[in-house]
Amino acid sequence: MSANDPTTGPCPCGRTDRRDKPIGYALCCGRYLDDFGNTPAPDAESLMRSRYSAFVLERGEYLLSTWHASKRPASIEFEPGVKWLGLDIRSRSVLDADHAEIEFVARQRSAATGAATRLHERSRFVREGDRWYYLDGDLQVPLG
Template structure:
């Protein structure tokens, strides 16, 4: 039995990542493997973590967002604004500072339930630390532009 075009196996990943042929990657082949199996499949680099965190915001998956937020800056809880529609992600740059530190600059677009469009332009900082059986990347903080 094949998957229908609207099945989760065929849904393009919200992060917008594309393959070598410039076709959108589906959720399961992209951020889904990190978001849905965080314990066993950590994001391999800061950009992949940033993209998967954007996807988790789109899908309102607070557990993943909190688990990938560095303990030094992580909030106790995370609430989502009702009615927000995420419109897209544009990764502007990525910088590997050393083996355990990186930055990713991105613009995320959203529309509120009142129809107001906004852009979040941030240079985010990430750190990689040993965590159990894996080295994991964590979001630390960011500077808004």
């Protein structure tokens, strides 16, 4: 098991089990990212976590395929050398059977500047058939 390979250790999304032990990538987001054509995330939070892991692993195809077609960009670019530092789920709201919102904070450090930044967003998700999709989100700007 390599310390530099996030796919062999705890999942990058940080999900833990009932005993607060980290869940391994293969049992967590790996099953969605590595088999995304056949294994969709079962709920909006699982999709959001798997999308965070996809950013960590630079899996652009997965990110685009899980973005709702009405809002999907033509392509996605990754900043070289970004180090993702963690994900914090702040709140989950199931609006109805096919709509949900997740508020989260994702932290990263830029390789170019060394500066750490926080992405705080309230994301909207929609389910079509058996698949959840990221629709869009509102950045949460700190007051003061």
